[in-house]
Amino acid sequence: MIRVRFAPSPTGYLHIGGARTALFNWLYARSKQGRFILRIEDTDIKRSNKRYLDEILSSLKWLGLEWDELYYQSQRLKLYHQYAERLVKEGKAYYAGVDKGAIIFKVIPQKIKINDLIHGEIEFDTRTIKDQVLIKSDGTPTYNFACVVDDATLNITYVIRGDDHISNTPKQVMLYQALGFSLPEFAHLPLILSKEGGRLSKRKGATAIGDYRRMGYLACAVVNYLLLLGWSPGKNRELISLEEAIRLFDIKDVNKTASTFDIDKLNWINSQYIKSESAQRLAEAVIPLLIKKRYILKDNFDRNYIVSLVKLFQNRINKLSDFIEWADYFFLKRIKIDPLARKKFLSKDLSKEFKLFMERLEALEDFSIPNIETAFRQLVKELNIEAKALVHPIRVALTGKTIGPGLFEVIYYLGKEKTRERLKRFIKKEV
RNA sequence: GACCCUGUCGUCUAGCCUGGUCUAGGACAAGGGCCUUUCGAGCCCUUGACACGGGUUCAAAUCCCGUCAGGGUCACCA
Numbered sequence: 001m002i003r004v005r006f007a008p009s010p011t012g013y014l015h016i017g018g019a020r021t022a023l024f025n026w027l028y029a030r031s032k033q034g035r036f037i038l039r040i041e042d043t044d045i046k047r048s049n050k051r052y053l054d055e056i057l058s059s060l061k062w063l064g065l066e067w068d069e070l071y072y073q074s075q076r077l078k079l080y081h082q083y084a085e086r087l088v089k090e091g092k093a094y095y096a097g098v099d100k101g102a103i104i105f106k107v108i109p110q111k112i113k114i115n116d117l118i119h120g121e122i123e124f125d126t127r128t129i130k131d132q133v134l135i136k137s138d139g140t141p142t143y144n145f146a147c148v149v150d151d152a153t154l155n156i157t158y159v160i161r162g163d164d165h166i167s168n169t170p171k172q173v174m175l176y177q178a179l180g181f182s183l184p185e186f187a188h189l190p191l192i193l194s195k196e197g198g199r200l201s202k203r204k205g206a207t208a209i210g211d212y213r214r215m216g217y218l219a220c221a222v223v224n225y226l227l228l229l230g231w232s233p234g235k236n237r238e239l240i241s242l243e244e245a246i247r248l249f250d251i252k253d254v255n256k257t258a259s260t261f262d263i264d265k266l267n268w269i270n271s272q273y274i275k276s277e278s279a280q281r282l283a284e285a286v287i288p289l290l291i292k293k294r295y296i297l298k299d300n301f302d303r304n305y306i307v308s309l310v311k312l313f314q315n316r317i318n319k320l321s322d323f324i325e326w327a328d329y330f331f332l333k334r335i336k337i338d339p340l341a342r343k344k345f346l347s348k349d350l351s352k353e354f355k356l357f358m359e360r361l362e363a364l365e366d367f368s369i370p371n372i373e374t375a376f377r378q379l380v381k382e383l384n385i386e387a388k389a390l391v392h393p394i395r396v397a398l399t400g401k402t403i404g405p406g407l408f409e410v411i412y413y414l415g416k417e418k419t420r421e422r423l424k425r426f427i428k429k430e431v
Numbered sequence: 432g433a434c435c436c437u438g439u440c441g442u443c444u445a446g447c448c449u450g451g452u453c454u455a456g457g458a459c460a461a462g463g464g465c466c467u468u469u470c471g472a473g474c475c476c477u478u479g480a481c482a483c484g485g486g487u488u489c490a491a492a493u494c495c496c497g498u499c500a501g502g503g504u505c506a507c508c509a
Contacts, residue, residue, distance in 0.1 A: 124434080133506085136507035144509090166503075198501095230443090402470085
């Protein structure tokens with residue numbers, strides 16, 4: 001039985017790199033009918049935080065990476081002591097200093113070879129490694145020790161983790177040997193770097209999965225993007241579901257090379273999923289954002305109206321937050337008009353044209369999209385002007401922007417009232 | 432600095448294991464065009480890479496060596 005684990009530390013949010021590690025572990029387990037174990041490495045009491053723990057768990061759930069078993073290192077402290085004391089008894093470790101608190105492992109100079117599933121053979125010389133602390137003076141175990149005791153006692157068969165752990169591997173192998181445990185297979189995933197090179201960090205753009213969730217990225221899109229970092233489904237495929245990935249994935253096919261996080265590609269993938277998602281479901285995701293922005297009231301809004309607006313924007317947004325930004329004029333009482341747009345399209349006096357158009361709209365018995373368009377087309381014909389000579393100014397007056405959905409849809413969903421108010425602003429009194 | 436990992440378009444990658452079909456394929460981005468009611472949507476096109484130097488071989492992106500570059504690790508953090 002294949003058993004893999006993801007072992008985050010609740011000292012920070014689940015970030016892009018951690019999510020990818022979790023994803024590949026999960027995929028490997030699912031593709032081989034194995035078990036995916038979640039282990040919380042919360043031995044550093046000072047830095048661990050419940051808030052981070054909750055965020056990690058909810059982010060994993062959001063991504064769809066459900067775990068089969070869950071363990072907390074803080075609940076296994078006795079175990080680490082037992083094994084550490086055994087090593088002391090066997091002369092493989094010793095107590096440090098006079099206080100007899102910390103337990104230190106004696107490193108044996110030797111060559112250690114591992115056969116990494118991704119990198120192939122890697123050789124280390126332990127002569128460059130100092131004796132390793134197993135148990136700290138405060139009684140808590142160090143990372144490398146707790147990790148080995150847990151991986152061994154939890155029967156982990158494949159350790160799949162980031163490249164940054166390669167240099168921990170010889171230290172851990174020594175502990176496996178000293179404790180008489182059999183070795184798992186190791187697979188070290190290439191790191192995800194920031195655009196500027198180096199590690200992904202808070203300073204180098206959003207890195208927490210929760211941030212992407214809040215910005216209106218779809219979980220399936222984030223997963224799809226992560227999947228493509230260091231792995232390829234082949235056949236020039238870019239869009240792939242988790243279910244399909246389970247069938248195609250093999251840890252041996254993972255690349256060795258670090259990759260750069262590219263928000264543009266994530267945006268594109270997200271836009272593809274948004275296009276294929278139902279407007280109803282997108283609306284459900286958008287509603288909380290609208291409430292938060294106070295564009296709608298929590299218990300008093302027209303769900304169907306939101307769905308209609310989402311349909312208008314579905315094909316042009318990259319992420320849900322784009323909708324909030326680009327469709328703001330449907331919700332705001334007072335719109336902000338882009339100064340450049342105003343200068344370009346509204347510096348000429350169009351009082352007469354606006355007024356006429358308004359009158360035609362008022363006269364409509366049935367205020368429908370086709371009727372609005374017909375009224376508009378007739379007017380420009382009578383005025384003997386090009387449609388675009390009036391379309392653009394009206395769009396700017398109504399939305400404050402030069403781009404957006406079709407003008408007649410905009411007018412329809414804005415409604416007579418708002419349309420009238422906004423056109424009025426640009427009609428001089430004396431006309 | 433020591434040790435380790437890695438080098439294919441700007442970015443993600445296919446190809447590498449099992450040399451020839453690679454004048455290196457796809458996607459994102461960028462640039463250009465079309466559509467015309469706008470474009471951030473759609474359609475079409477273009478630019479653009481085997482890090483460098485040596486081998487091996489009839490033949491190297493693919494195999495070997497070196498150089499260089501980037502990254503990671505060297506905690507009583509995880």
